Amino acid sequence: MLLAGLLLVVLIIISMMMGRYNLSVSDVFKYFTGSASSSTQLILKLRFIRIIAVILVGAGLSMAGATFQAVFNNGLASPNILGVATGSSVGAAFAILYGMPIYVIEISAFVMGLITVFLTLLIDKFLHSNSGISLILAGIIIAGLMQSILGSIKYIADPEDQLQSIVYWELGSFMKVDLNALISVGPILVIGIVFLILARWRLNVLSLDVATVKTIGINPKLNRNLMILFATLLTAASVCLCGVIGWIGLVVPHISRSIVGGDNRVSVPMTGIVGAILLVIADTLARSISVNDIPLSIVTGFIGVPIFIFILLRRKSSIV
Amino acid sequence: MSEIYTENLSFAYQTEKIIGNVDLKVDNGQILVILGPNGIGKSTLLSCLSGLHGNYQGKIQLEDEELKSISSRELSHSLAFVSQGVNAKSNLTLYDYLLLGRSSFHSIFSQPDKKDRKKVEAVLEQIGLSQYRAKSVSDMSGGQRQLTQIGRALVQEPKLLIMDEPTSALDYKNQILVLKLIKALSQIDISIIISTHDPNQAMMVGDQVGLLINNQTYLQGETEEVLTEQNLTDLYKTPIVSTYNSKLKRDIFGTKME
Secondary structure, X not given: OHHHHHHHXXXXXXXXXXXXXXXXXXXXXXXXXXXXXXXXHHHHHHHHHHHHHHHHHHHHHHHHHHHHHHHOOOOOOOOOOOOHHHHHHHHHHHHHHOOOOHHHHHHHHHHHHHHHHHHHHHHHHHOOOOOHHHHHHHHHHHHHHHHHHHHHHHHHOOOOOHHHHHHHHHHOOOOOOOHHHXXXXXXXXXXXXXXXXXXXXXXHHHOOOHHXXXXXXXXXHHHHHHHHHHHHHHHHHHHXXXXXXXXXXXXXXXXXXXXXXXXXXXHHHHHHHHHHHHHHHHHHHHHHOOOOOOOHHHHHHHHHHHHHHXXXXXXXXXXX | OEEEEEEEEEEEEOOEEEEEEEOOEXXXXXXXXXXXXXXXXXXXXXXXXXXXXXXXXXXXXXXXXXHHHOOHHHHHOOEEEEOOOOOOOOOOEHHHHHHHHHHHHOOOOOOOOHHHHHHHHXXXXXXXXXXXXXXXXXXOOHHXXXXXXXXXXXXXXXXXXXXXXXXXOXXXXXXXXXXXXXXXXXXXXXXXXXXXXXXHHHHHHOOEEEEEOOOOOEEEEEHHHHOOHHHHHHHHOOOOEEEEEOXXXXXXXXXXXX
C-alpha cells in the first residue's frame, strides 16, 4: 500500500512535467514552493488541478466498482456494466439540454444513476435467476435503453453548443476541468471516497448470502442500499466532472485484489490508489501523445482490456 | 431454564401450511435433533426459530423474551444460525471470514478490535483450524468449510446455536468431526438445535429428539423414548429396525434390503 502511494506521488510529479510543454522536475518543485516563473506557474496550476480531478475520479470510480462487486458478489459488476454510468450521462445530458447550472447537472446525473440501478435490479429480480449473469444481462438491457435515450437527447440538442457538451460527457475527458468544476464536484467525490473507506469492513459481510447476513445481526437491505447509494454518488460525480470513463471501475478492483487479497479492509483503499495511478497514467498519455487530447475511454480501453483478459485467464474460480 | 421454547408454532407460505402445532423446548446446554423426511419443513422450522421468518403464528420465546420483540442485532448476540450447504463462496481468508461474526458488535464505520481478534483466536482453537487461518475459504475442503461456518457462528458468542443439516454434505470422517464439536459445545453450556436425516446421528448426540411428522404434528421427547422402530417407520414411511450395539453402547438403526 505504501509502495503504491509512493508510486502515485512519483507519477503525479511525472504527469505535471509532461504535456504539450515539457517541464523539468525542478520546475515542479519550484511550483510547490511558489518560486516558478509566472507562465510555468500557470501551466502547472492547470495541470495540478487536472491531476487532482483525475486522482479523485480514478479512486472514486474504482472504489464504486469494488463496492458494486462486493454487494452483488459478482466480479463483473461495475458502474458501466450495471448501466449506472450511462444513466448518469443521460441525467447530465438532460440538464445540459435545459441549460442548467453545474449543481443541477450533478443532482440530475445522481438521480438518473440511482434510477438506472433500481431498474437494473428490478429486471434482475424478474429474471428469477440466481446466477450472477442475470444481473449483468439486466445491466446491459438498461444501459441499452439509456443509450437510446442519450441518442434521442443528442438528436434534439443544439449542434452548435449543447451537442458538443453532451458528446464531451460521452467520450470522457478532463480537458475542460477547471478550478470551479473541481470545487463544485470534488467535495462529493471526497465524501463518497471517505464513506467507502470508513465502511469498508461492512462490505465483507455484505458479500455473504442474505440469510447469513441477517443472522449475523446486520440489516442486509439497509446496508446494501447505503453502499449502492454512495457508489452511485461517486459514479454520478465522476460523470459530471469528466464524462463516462470505461474499464477503470471493472478492472481496478480485480488488480488490487490480486495484489492484496479479497479482504475489503485492505483491498478497498488499495483499489482507490491503483485506480488513481491507472487514470493518472491514462490521462497523461491522453494529453501527451497527440496535439489534441485523446478521449480518455479510448486510452483506458487499450490499458484495461489486456489487463482484464490476463486477470480472467489467471483466475481459479468463477468470476460471477 | 429453557433457552428457547415454542407454543403452537405454525408457518404458512401464502395459503400453504408448512409446519403447525409445534411445541418445542430446549434447555440450557441441551442438544435437540430434529428429524423428518425431505420437504417436511425442517428448514422452515429452523428459519422461524432463527428469526428469519418473522410472520409465523404462535409463540417463540427465547429465554424470557418473545422472539419478534428482539432486534436482529440483539438476537445475533444470543442466537447464531448455520444454514444448509457448505458451498460458501468467499475470497476471504479463514481468519477474516470468522471476523465477520463480530460485525454486529460494531457500527458501520468501525473496524475489528483486540477483543474481536481474541475471540477469533479462541474459536480457531475450538474448531481445530488454527493452522489454516491464512487459507482462503474458497480453497478449503467441504469439512473445513462446514467447521468454518460453525466457527463464524461461534464468534457471535451465542447461547443457542441452530444448524440446518450440518453434516449432510460431508464424508463420514467429517460428519463425526462436526458431531464431536457439537457435543463439546453443549458441554460448555451452548444449547444446540440441529436437523438431520440420520436417526443414528440423533442417537449419537441428541439429548432430545423432535420428529416433524407432517404439517400438523411435531413430537418431541427424550432421545431413547422417541427413537423407536415404530416412530421412525411411521416418520419415513419405510420399515426401520434397530439393534443394540454393545461396543457403541447404543441402538443402531437400519433397513433390510430384500
